[in-house]
Amino acid sequence: xxxxxxxxxxxxxxxxxxxxxxxxxxxxxxxxxxxxxxxxxxxxxxxxxxxxxxxxxxxxxxxxxxxxxxxxxxxxxxxxxxxxxxxxxxxxxxxxxxxxxxxxxxxxxxxxxxxxxxxxxxxxxxxxxxxxxxxxxxxxxxxxxxxxxxxxxxxxxxxxxxxxxxxxxxxxxxxxxxxxxxxxxxxxxxxxxxxxxxxxxxxxxxxxxxxxxxxxxxxxxxxxxxxxxxxxxxxxxxxxxxxxxxxxxxxxxxxxxxxxxxxxxxxxxxxxxxxxxxxxxxxxxxxxxxxxxxxxxxxxxxxxxxxxxxxxxxxxxxxxxxxxxxx
Amino acid sequence: xxxxxxxxxxxxxxxxxxxxxxxxxxxxxxxxxxxxxxxxxxxxxxxxxxxxxxxxxxxxxxxxxxxxxxxxxxxxxxxxxxxxxxxxxxxxxxxxxxxxxxxxxxxxxxxxxxxxxxxxxxxxxxxxxxxxxxxxxxxxxxxxxxxxxxxxxxxxxxxxxxxxxxxxxxxxxxxxxxxxxxxxxxxxxxxxxxxxxxxxxxxxxxxxxxxxxxxxxxxxxxxxxxxxxxxxxxxxxxxxxxxxxxxxxxxxxxxxxxxxxxxxxxxxxxxxxxxxxxxxxxxxxxxxxxxxxxxxxxxxxxxxxxxxxxxxxxxxxxxxxxxxxxxxxxxxxxxxxxxxxxxxxxxxxxxxxxxxxxxxxxxxxxxxxxxxxxxxxxxxxxxxxxxxxxxxxxxxxxxxxxxxxxxxxxxxxxxxxxxxxxxxxxxxxxxxxxxxxxxxxx
Numbered sequence: 229x230x231x232x233x234x235x236x237x238x239x240x241x242x243x244x245x246x247x248x249x250x251x252x253x254x255x256x257x258x259x260x261x262x263x264x265x266x267x268x269x270x271x272x273x274x275x276x277x278x279x280x281x282x283x284x285x286x287x288x289x290x291x292x293x294x295x296x297x298x299x300x301x302x303x304x305x306x307x308x309x310x311x312x313x314x315x316x317x318x319x320x321x322x323x324x325x326x327x328x329x330x331x332x333x334x335x336x337x338x339x340x341x342x343x344x345x346x347x348x349x350x351x352x353x354x355x356x357x358x359x360x361x362x363x364x365x366x367x368x369x370x371x372x373x374x375x376x377x378x379x380x381x382x383x384x385x386x387x388x389x390x391x392x393x394x395x396x397x398x399x400x401x402x403x404x405x406x407x408x409x410x411x412x413x414x415x416x417x418x419x420x421x422x423x424x425x426x427x428x429x430x431x432x433x434x435x436x437x438x439x440x441x442x443x444x445x446x447x448x449x450x451x452x453x454x455x456x457x458x459x460x461x462x463x464x465x466x467x468x469x470x471x472x473x474x475x476x477x478x479x480x481x482x483x484x485x486x487x488x489x490x491x492x493x494x495x496x497x498x499x500x501x502x503x504x505x506x507x508x509x510x511x512x513x514x515x516x517x518x519x520x521x522x523x524x525x526x527x528x529x530x531x532x533x534x535x536x537x538x539x540x541x542x543x544x545x546x547x548x549x550x551x552x553x554x555x
Numbered sequence: 556x557x558x559x560x561x562x563x564x565x566x567x568x569x570x571x572x573x574x575x576x577x578x579x580x581x582x583x584x585x586x587x588x589x590x591x592x593x594x595x596x597x598x599x600x601x602x603x604x605x606x607x608x609x610x611x612x613x614x615x616x617x618x619x620x621x622x623x624x625x626x627x628x629x630x631x632x633x634x635x636x637x638x639x640x641x642x643x644x645x646x647x648x649x650x651x652x653x654x655x656x657x658x659x660x661x662x663x664x665x666x667x668x669x670x671x672x673x674x675x676x677x678x679x680x681x682x683x684x685x686x687x688x689x690x691x692x693x694x695x696x697x698x699x700x701x702x703x704x705x706x707x708x709x710x711x712x713x714x715x716x717x718x719x720x721x722x723x724x725x726x727x728x729x730x731x732x733x734x735x736x737x738x739x740x741x742x743x744x745x746x747x748x749x750x751x752x753x754x755x756x757x758x759x760x761x762x763x764x765x766x767x768x769x770x771x772x773x774x775x776x777x778x779x780x781x782x783x784x785x786x787x788x789x790x791x792x793x794x795x796x797x798x799x800x801x802x803x804x805x806x807x808x809x810x811x812x813x814x815x816x817x818x819x820x821x822x823x824x825x826x827x828x829x830x831x832x833x834x835x836x837x838x839x840x841x842x843x844x845x846x847x848x849x850x851x852x853x854x855x856x857x858x859x860x861x862x863x864x865x866x867x868x869x870x871x872x873x874x875x876x877x878x879x880x881x882x883x884x885x886x887x888x889x890x891x892x893x894x895x896x897x898x899x900x901x902x903x904x905x906x907x908x909x910x911x912x913x914x915x916x917x918x919x920x921x922x923x924x925x926x927x928x929x930x931x932x933x934x935x936x937x938x939x940x941x942x943x944x945x946x947x948x949x950x951x952x953x954x955x956x957x958x959x960x961x962x963x964x965x966x967x968x969x970x971x972x973x974x975x976x977x978x979x980x981x982x983x984x985x986x987x988x989x990x991x992x993x994x995x996x997x
Contacts (some may be wrong), residue, residue, distance in 0.1 A: 301995065320989075386822070386825040386826065387826070387830075388816075388817030388818030388822045388826060388834070388841065389817065389818055390817060390834070390841050391817070391833075391834060391841060408818070410818075410821055410822060410824070410825030412825065413821060413824050413825045413978050415980060497761065498760075498761075500763075501760070501761040501763060502971075503763055503764070503824075503971065503974050503975070503978075504824070504974070504975075504978060504980070505975075505980065515967065519962060519963070519966055519967045520962065520963040520967050521962055521963070522963065522995075
């Protein structure tokens with residue numbers, strides 16, 4: 229153990245040393261060039277190692293993944309689009325897509341609405357209580373998703389009737405003289421998926437609240453006063469004065485949460501592992517790769533996911549540029 | 556200006572350093588394996604070192620090594636035991652990297668089958684005919700592929716044992732059933748006495764569903780016999796077949812009948828297998844019978860564990876017909892040679908000996924010998940003696956099917972579809988068809 233720790237420290241030190249030497253050498257080489265060229269080349273000399281690293285660790289694997297998605301389970305022969313058609317035809321995968329869609333439809337919107345609500349309500353509190361309430365709501369952000377999911381498993385835990393209910397929800401439920409309910413196994417109307425989303429919201433609202441509340445505070449008071457003088461009521465002020473001015477922040481939060489939700493894995497994996505019709509794309513990918521050892525299917529799932537995420541990212545970048553231009 | 560440049564160099568260097576560190580840390584793990592034959596030593600093998608990897612519990616490793624190491628030493632072999640978690644995955648990578656240990660014990664014989672090109676057949680190493688007499692019938696079949704023996708079971712565990720709370724059982728005067736029909740009768744009798752007959756729980760985190768596969772496997776084995784069972788493992792018999800359907804229906808009859816398990820059918824999928832047996836030990840028992848593997852006693856309440864022999868009774872799931880085929884389901888760690896050498900073969904011979912476990916059986920470990928001529932009195936634990944009685948009386952040993960099937964099914968669709976079926980959102984026939992559909996082609 230001691231040796232392992234020592235070797236880890238040594239590795240890090242050696243790594244930093246080698247990298248320093250590398251940049252020093254690159255710098256020296258460039259300095260040999262005639263003055264004008266030195267200035268032209270130098271930025272590239274500094275960016276090149278990082279760029280190469282990104283190419284090697286990000287772009288190359290991405291291209292390889294696309295290749296593998298057209299190959300069979302152990303990547304030994306090409307099977308064309310079979311992986312895609314098999315998946316899209318399978319009832320289970322259709323349900324998985326449907327569940328993921330539910331997440332995308334519900335979670336980002338709910339995060340915005342609740343974050344906004346908390347932000348506005350907290351704005352009306354005294355400074356001390358505003359800080360306290362915001363801190364409490366922001367707190368779950370600091371917990372790892374796996375840890376939080378493990379805790380929430382206990383919230384939803386079930387024991388047969390007659391046994392002590394260790395689950396918070398069932399403890400409350402049975403206190404009213406009702407039979408305990410296996411919450412996470414109740415897939416009627418995707419109720420269990422919604423319970424998982426509640427947990428996601430619990431983690432995410434702090435994030436949306438902080439950004440949106442800052443945006444609301446950033447709205448110039450002159451505009452609010454001008455609206456009041458013109459005789460607008462509070463609702464009109466919110467809808468026509470505040471909202472348009474914080475739209476940029478709303479879009480940013482919405483896009484960030486949407487991308488996060490499309491890739492959602494840890495919460496579902498820990499709480500149900502996709503059982504009881506709660507499967508989502510991220511969990512299906514993991515199980516295809518590590519349980520089924522089917523490289524082809526796993527690759528085609530992430531390729532589909534990437535294709536779905538790209539338009540949202542393009543929108544986000546465009547929106548960001550438009551905002552910058554307007555400023 | 557100079558200061559900011561220096562900072563940029565340092566930041567860029569740090570990034571690269573992290574990448575380098577990430578690369579090099581993955582390579583440090585490989586330095587352990589290999590490394591046989593050192594100088595010195597005595598006798599005919601001249602101090603050769605044999606690496607043995609396993610994922611068995613440490614007390615079992617300790618017990619086996621206490622017995623084996625002196626014997627190997629006398630031959631001039633140093634045995635180096637290493638406990639390796641998730642050995643199933645690691646051994647495949649090590650074989651590909653040409654860094655496999657001399658001998659490895661893997662819990663899934665399917666892994667040995669996949670790697671059999673790299674494994675030394677034992678037909679000319681061991682006296683197979685004599686071993687056949689010594690082992691529980693069928694043990695060698697679990698590691699025989701294409702007519703060649705590739706491994707031997709060293710330590711076994713049993714599935715399909717039915718546990719019951721002894722005090723209440725004795726007070727009510729119940730008797731151990733000898734056929735599945737009698738098991739049904741017993742179930743009804745317990746129910747008419749006002750006790751919920753079965754404990755059941757298949758929740759196991761990301762492994763949810765496996766306890767249900769054990770149920771089905773035990774019944775398939777009893778209705779179909781060991782040959783059908785093994786054909787089922789290799790998918791010559793489909794999931795959607797009369798035998799498997801019959802087994803599923805019997806399981807449904809015992810567990811899904813209203814009032815047969817606490818909370819009813821929907822509760823099974825949400826109840827943890829670890830705590831499902833706990834209601835047995837309440838003053839007014841919440842349930843009375845619990846089908847599980849030999850390891851389950853470790854999850855019983857502490858005060859029950861303090862005195863297992865007087866609190867817990869156990870019997871093997873009965874055969875389909877009295878006096879008929881009485882197979883038993885189990886698992887265990889199978890030893891195979893991944894790096895051939897005369898010394899490795901010599902150690903393999905020692906591992907095949909009946910008395911290998913004579914220390915492990917008495918040191919408080921959960922060791923269970925697969926040799927039916929192993930003396931029962933060597934087991935220190937009364938409960939293990941009872942397991943051994945069940946195992947050694949069996950007419951055949953069937954390896955846990957979900958561990959022997961391809962991973963896609965064995966730890967994938969089989970678990971998932973059983974969970975869906977048990978939770979009541981799918982009928983048996985569609986579950987079985989879905990598993991058939993997921994069987995890897997070719």
